[in-house]
């Protein structure tokens with residue numbers, strides 16, 4: 001890796017970590033379901049894009065990219081699908097069971113809407 005790439009990589013990784021931490025805190029702590037519903041997709045997609053860019057900047061070969069980039073897209077998609085926000089109590093609900101849907105809030109029992 002040449003120096004410019006290294007610098008870009010370090011910046012992207014810094015962004016990734018900072019964004020990841022800040023986002024985890026905001027989305028787990030905040031009780032504002034409307035806010036979280038609005039910004040969560042942007043957050044997850046931004047993280048995916050930052051991660052994808054940081055992989056591209058390492059100069060990974062084409063074969064590596066066609067493995068990694070779809071994997072990142074899939075993880076982003078799963079994150080979006082698996083995370084719900086309760087309208088009643090505002091809790092962030094992460095569905096860890098891959099193929100079943102969570103229909104009720106684990107905190108207050110309210111029905112979850114998409």
Ligand SMILES: [Zn+2]
Nearest residue numbers: 086089105108
């Ligand atoms: Zn709830």
